[in-house]
Amino acid sequence: MFVLERIERDWNPISKYLSVPHTEVDYERLVDLLNELIDEVGEDESHPLASLMEVIGTLIEKYEDEHVPELTA
Numbered sequence: 784m785f786v787l788e789r790i791e792r793d794w795n796p797i798s799k800y801l802s803v804p805h806t807e808v809d810y811e812r813l814v815d816l817l818n819e820l821i822d823e824v825g826e827d828e829s830h831p832l833a834s835l836m837e838v839i840g841t842l843i844e845k846y847e848d849e850h851v852p853e854l855t856a
Contacts, residue, residue, distance in 0.1 A: 803845075804843070804846045807850075810846050813846075816839060817839045817840060817843060820832055820835065821836065
């Protein structure tokens with residue numbers, strides 16, 4: 784239970800930046816955050832924020848799959 788208590792304590796401030804995007808505004812906020820992370824982390828897989836970059840990328844990809852039409856050639 785101790786781990787869950789720590790997560791709950793820390794989640795409120797983090798959830799303002801990291802959540803499943805349901806709107807275009809949510810999506811854009813995640814894209815902006817990902818861009819900042821890319822500038823900070825680059826390709827350094829050992830960087831402490833590298834896994835956060837991966838999670839945000841996955842959330843963005845899911846939103847795009849559901850809401851952005853595919854371009855056809």
